[in-house]
Amino acid sequence: MTVWIDGSLTALSDAKVSVLDHGLVVGDGVFETLRVYRGVPFAWTRHLARLRTSADGLGLELPDISELRRAADAVLRANALTEARLRITVTGGVAPPGSGRGHGPPSAFILAFPIEPAAASVDVVIAPWTRNERGALVGLKTISYAANVRALAYARDKGAGEAVFANTKGNLCEATGSNVFLVRDGVLCTPPASAGCLLGVTRALLLELGKKSRIPTEERDVPIDELAPSDEAFLSSTTREVQPIACVDGGRLRNVGGPVSERLAAAFRDLVAKDLDP
Ligand SMILES: Cc1ncc(COP(=O)(O)O)c(C=O)c1O
Numbered sequence: 001m002t003v004w005i006d007g008s009l010t011a012l013s014d015a016k017v018s019v020l021d022h023g024l025v026v027g028d029g030v031f032e033t034l035r036v037y038r039g040v041p042f043a044w045t046r047h048l049a050r051l052r053t054s055a056d057g058l059g060l061e062l063p064d065i066s067e068l069r070r071a072a073d074a075v076l077r078a079n080a081l082t083e084a085r086l087r088i089t090v091t092g093g094v095a096p097p098g099s100g101r102g103h104g105p106p107s108a109f110i111l112a113f114p115i116e117p118a119a120a121s122v123d124v125v126i127a128p129w130t131r132n133e134r135g136a137l138v139g140l141k142t143i144s145y146a147a148n149v150r151a152l153a154y155a156r157d158k159g160a161g162e163a164v165f166a167n168t169k170g171n172l173c174e175a176t177g178s179n180v181f182l183v184r185d186g187v188l189c190t191p192p193a194s195a196g197c198l199l200g201v202t203r204a205l206l207l208e209l210g211k212k213s214r215i216p217t218e219e220r221d222v223p224i225d226e227l228a229p230s231d232e233a234f235l236s237s238t239t240r241e242v243q244p245i246a247c248v249d250g251g252r253l254r255n256v257g258g259p260v261s262e263r264l265a266a267a268f269r270d271l272v273a274k275d276l277d278p
Pocket of ligand 1: 177179197200202236238
């Protein structure tokens with residue numbers, strides 16, 4: 001496998017970051033995961049805009065975006081990948097141990113992996129921990145993911161595929177690596193940014209597709225207890241696309257992969273077929 005690191009293509013075994021890298025030591029870094037369809041990173045413009053927002057939020061310098069694009073294309077070519085998951089990571093670079101950032105340049109690397117289609121549906125559990133909707137990192141896609149690692153392991157221990165977080169107010173926030181939508185009385189709804197969720201690229205595209213398809217759509221606070229009794233619910237993310245939720249804490253939803261989920265999944269597939277940078 002070939003990766004790009006700090007300006008060069010390198011074999012994975014030779015790609016190294018310092019043990020003083022601030023990303024490694026304190027989780028100071030940002031990232032994006034993109035889905036590659038037909039050799040092209042999907043929604044590049046939106047993902048790179050979010051990478052910029054995340055980097056600005058942490059006060060991190062980003063490499064030139066056109067250099068990142070050339071590097072991403074080179075990694076895909078070098079690994080002969082056309083359907084893939086592409087990850088761009090930028091960290092604070094080498095720094096003294098502790099929370100203060102150093103003066104060195106950031107570290108940047110790009111990796112690509114083959115991807116399998118996501119499962120047709122997923123069981124979720126409600127995480128016993130909360131997201132803090134007023135936390136310093138809200139809305140930023142940082143590499144500080146240990147809380148997600150912990151919650152996903154909790155879900156897997158219970159035989160589920162994702163863990164869903166409420167926020168400190170008891171409202172639905174998001175899952176460890178995906179946004180959550182539910183349908184109630186024909187209305188599609190998902191939590192707003194103020195609930196503390198990451199504003200997913202897939203989430204934004206689905207909200208736009210929902211409006212175009214004249215599905216009544218709301219961004220509103222949803223008490224976490226409304227998830228299990230909803231008519232339909234699904235996760236959205238770059239790698240899951242639209243993935244119906246089958247069970248919440250062991251209880252089966254009324255309509256798994258119901259009509260609204262299916263319409264949106266189809267609209268998303270059509271979008272990918274027509275436009276790789278919507
Ligand atoms: C915490 C979190 N929320 C939501 C998402 C979904 O975002 P996107 O649709 O941009 O993949 C992700 C994606 O990785 C995530 O990590």
